[in-house]
Amino acid sequence: MDWEEFARWGERAAQFGADYHEGLRDRPVRPDVTPGEAAALLADAPPEVGEAMEAIWADFLDIVPKRLTHWQHPRFFAYFPANAAPVSMLAEMLVSVMAPQCMLWQTSPVATEMEGVMVDWLRQAVGLPEGWSGVIQDSASSATLSAVLTMRERACDWSGNREGLSAKGALRVYVSEQAHSSVDRACWVAGIGQDNLVKLPSVGAPTFGVDAVALRRAIAEDRAAGHVPAGIVAVTGGTGIGAWDDLAAVGAVAAEEGLYLHCDAAWAGSAMICPEIRDEMWRGIETCDSVVFNPHKWLGAQFDCSVQFLKDPQQQVDTLKIAPEYLKTSGAEVVNYSEWTIPLGRRFRALKLWFLLRYYGLEGLRARMRNHVAWAGEVCCALRDHGFEIVTEPILSLFTFRGPGDDAAQQRLVDAINADGRIYVTQGMHAGRRVVRFQVGQFDCTRDDVMMAVDVIAEISGRQ
C-alpha cells in the first residue's frame, strides 16, 4: 500500500467512525449472534495472493459491526464502561500511525516524558500526595500483579526472584471478600497461592468495606502460626456492588504490621477527580504504597490505559528490573518505564490522556461523572417505585436489584433484557442471591438514554 492510498483509506476509516457512532442508538447493544457464526464467515486459510483493499473493506462492513457488542453504545449498563471519548480515539489513531515501541526512554523520548507528566496530572487530579510517581500499564490486573510481586519480594528480603519461594514459608496476602478476581490471579502467578490469599469479611451496608478488626486478627493469627504476612490489597469500588474499604483504618493496620499496601480502584478511581467523592471514599489513600485505577473505564481514555501510582517506585523497580546488555542505555539519567512493569514492550498510552484532559478539562469530566451518579440514583428510585427490590443501594453509579421470582427468574430477566437489545445489563451475586447489576458510565450517554432503562426493565419484567 502506498501512502496516497493509505491517506484515502484513512479518510474512509474516519468517516466510518463518525457514522458508526452516530448510528449506535439504532443498533441493539448486544448483537443477536450465535457462537461460531462469525468464524464461519471467514476464509479457512490465508490467501496466497494479496487482495484489493475494496474487497477487504466490503467484508469488514459486512461481517464486523453487526456482530460486535457495542461498548460505546449510550445504553450500555453492563460490567463497567470501557469508554473511548472521541478525542481519545483520535489520539489512538495517531499513535497507531506512528507505531512506536516505548520500552526505554531512548526508544521513545517524548512518549516516556509525556507519560511521566500525564501520571503527574492524574496524581494531582485525584488528590494524591506530591512526590508520588507512577507508570501507565495495560490493565489493573497487571498493576495488581506488579504490586503483589513487590509485596512478595519485600517480605522475603528481595531474594525471591533469585532463590525461588520453596524455603520462604507461607507468604500471606490479605484482602476483602469483595475484591476483584485479579487479586486471586496475582497471587496464583506470584507463587503465593490461592490458599495464602486471606479473604476477610466486610462490615456490610452501606460501604461493604473490609472489617479492619478481622484483618488485624487474621494477621496476628498468621504470625502465631509461623506464616509470613506480605501485604494487603485494599478495595475502592469493588466490581460486584462497588464496595469500598476504610483506607485510613486499613492503612493503620498496614503501618503497624509493616505491610505493603496496594489499593485497587480500577473503576472508582476515575471518580476521585471529584473532590466531594474522594473526601468521602478516599480518606487515608496516602497510607497506600501503590494505587491503581483505569482511565480506560470511566474517565474516557480509550482502552487500554491503567495508571499505577507508587509512593516509592524503587521497590517495584527492585522487584521487576532486569537489564541485559542489549537493553542498556548510556548517557544521562533517564526513566525506562519497562523496568517498572512485567512486559518489556510498551504502547504510547500517554497521548490519549493528554488529548482527553486538555479537550474536556477536569470540569468537563467531572460533570459527566456527577450526571452518571445522579441518573443512576434516579433509575434506582424509579425501579423501587415500580416494586423492584433494591438489593444494594447505589455506590457512585452502581446498584443491584431483583425483579419478582427466584434466582432463576433473575437470570431469565437479564437474558430477556439483553435479547431485547435496547439496553444491556449483567447479573451478579450478592449475599448468596442472584441480582441484576446496573451501572451508568458511558461517556456521552444522556439522561434520556439512562431513563429509558426503567421503561425497558419494567416492560420486560411485566411480560415474563
Ligand SMILES: *Cc1c(COP(=O)(O)O)cnc(C)c1O
Ligand atoms: C475492572 C476491574 C479490574 C480489572 O481491570 P483490568 O484492567 O481489566 O485488569 C480490577 N479491579 C476492579 C475493581 C475492576 O473494576
